[in-house]
Amino acid sequence: MEHSAASTESGLYWLKIESLRNLRRIELELDSPVLVVTGANGSGKTTFLESIYLLVRGRSFRGSKAGPLTTHGAIQTCLEALYRPADRLPLRIRYRKDPTGSIHEIHPPLGPGERPLFQVKLIGENTQSLVEGEPSLRRRFLDWNLLYAKPRLIQLHQDFNRVLMQRNAALRAGRGQERLWDLVFIELAEAMDRQRARFHAEWQAEFQRLSAAYPFLQGVELCYERGWPEGRELSETLKAVADQERLRGYTLVGPARADCRVRSAHGGFSRGQAKAVVVLLQLAAERVHQAHGCPPALWLLDDLEAELDSALASRLWMDIQATGGQVIATRVGQEGGLGIFAQGKALSLVRLTQAQQSG
Numbered sequence: 312m313e314h315s316a317a318s319t320e321s322g323l324y325w326l327k328i329e330s331l332r333n334l335r336r337i338e339l340e341l342d343s344p345v346l347v348v349t350g351a352n353g354s355g356k357t358t359f360l361e362s363i364y365l366l367v368r369g370r371s372f373r374g375s376k377a378g379p380l381t382t383h384g385a386i387q388t389c390l391e392a393l394y395r396p397a398d399r400l401p402l403r404i405r406y407r408k409d410p411t412g413s414i415h416e417i418h419p420p421l422g423p424g425e426r427p428l429f430q431v432k433l434i435g436e437n438t439q440s441l442v443e444g445e446p447s448l449r450r451r452f453l454d455w456n457l458l459y460a461k462p463r464l465i466q467l468h469q470d471f472n473r474v475l476m477q478r479n480a481a482l483r484a485g486r487g488q489e490r491l492w493d494l495v496f497i498e499l500a501e502a503m504d505r506q507r508a509r510f511h512a513e514w515q516a517e518f519q520r521l522s523a524a525y526p527f528l529q530g531v532e533l534c535y536e537r538g539w540p541e542g543r544e545l546s547e548t549l550k551a552v553a554d555q556e557r558l559r560g561y562t563l564v565g566p567a568r569a570d571c572r573v574r575s576a577h578g579g580f581s582r583g584q585a586k587a588v589v590v591l592l593q594l595a596a597e598r599v600h601q602a603h604g605c606p607p608a609l610w611l612l613d614d615l616e617a618e619l620d621s622a623l624a625s626r627l628w629m630d631i632q633a634t635g636g637q638v639i640a641t642r643v644g645q646e647g648g649l650g651i652f653a654q655g656k657a658l659s660l661v662r663l664t665q666a667q668q669s670g
């Protein structure tokens with residue numbers, strides 16, 4: 312079945328969901344820049360967002376605790392969407408999962424090393440863990456944003472990870488062979504650090520600009536820690552930790568130990584404030600991406616208003632709209648009230664009801 316693009320802006324304009332968790336079958340045209348999905352608890356709002364995330368990234372944002380993706384009693388999950396880029400013909404995206412595995416395909420396919428079509432930015436449950444959680448979460452977030460802006464650096468990251476694995480294997484073997492990897496390890500580590508530091512400086516500058524409108528962010532800054540002490544050569548640091556590394560059997564310093572913390576002069580953040588900080592980190596990265604020529608991201612907002620006071624939620628919503636990206640947002644409620652989403656761009660509303668759900 313062919314579908315006509317309903318507006319001239321880039322974005323997803325048609326979506327079909329079959330047998331994803333409690334959503335049995337949904338097919339719809341997305342004909343406005345903002346789609347608000349409402350429904351009672353458990354009606355499938357997060358699952359609706361999950362379908363789009365699966366289509367864009369080929370994997371879910373929910374862990375295995377959420378149980379099987381495919382609707383109980385169904386054989387397979389099939390998701391499909393049509394996406395109109397700004398500068399070329401529409402693309403068909405498919406995700407299919409059955410007991411033998413999953414397939415994720417884009418037609419026509421992207422060229423090798425080509426940047427993904429767009430980024431999908433999820434603001435959902437546990438968003439705060441990015442601020443409060445392990446450094447590895449922030450490191451992955453930094454690299455995800457850096458590599459999207461500069462896809463040619465993917466090779467550098469792959470080379471570094473390969474050398475790190477070899478160096479760790481040599482440390483575990485305990486025959487002193489790790490020194491053979493040091494030269495190439497240092498060269499790749501320094502190159503990665505330079506790229507991360509450059510991206511981080513742009514990110515921090517945009518974060519500061521955005522923060523001016525949020526009084527609770529006075530004195531808050533993003534700090535990049537490269538993974539070995541400032542003012543010290545990596546080679547020196549490796550020598551200093553050599554005995555410890557042999558004892559532990561893995562590399563203790565370098566880019567795999569980097570972090571990008573959000574530091575507050577007043578101590579920590581409340582849950583709502585931490586959530587707002589993460590939205591602003593996403594917004595700041597989005598501004599850097601657009602400055603590098605990337606298309607606007609697609610925002611998936613899962614109950615954005617939860618934990619935020621209405622002034623803060625409205626302010627964030629204005630900043631998200633200003634990015635020019637497509638938005639799919641959820642709201643709890645059977646009445647279909649629009650809350651903060653009533654302010655701003657034209658929107659469509661989908662109310663999830665029993666009709667779309669598996670019984």
Ligand SMILES: Nc1ncnc2c1ncn2[C@@H]1O[C@H](COP(=O)(O)OP(=O)(O)OP(=O)(O)O)[C@@H](O)[C@H]1O
Pocket residue numbers: 331332333334350351352353354355356357358359377378379380381382383643669
């Ligand atoms: N494989 C499955 N088959 C059928 N139903 C499932 C399956 N996996 C999960 N579910 C159900 O689907 C529903 C999915 O809920 P989801 O989290 O998407 O709802 P929600 O509208 O976002 O809820 P809330 O407002 O509480 O966040 C849950 O009731 C869950 O029990």
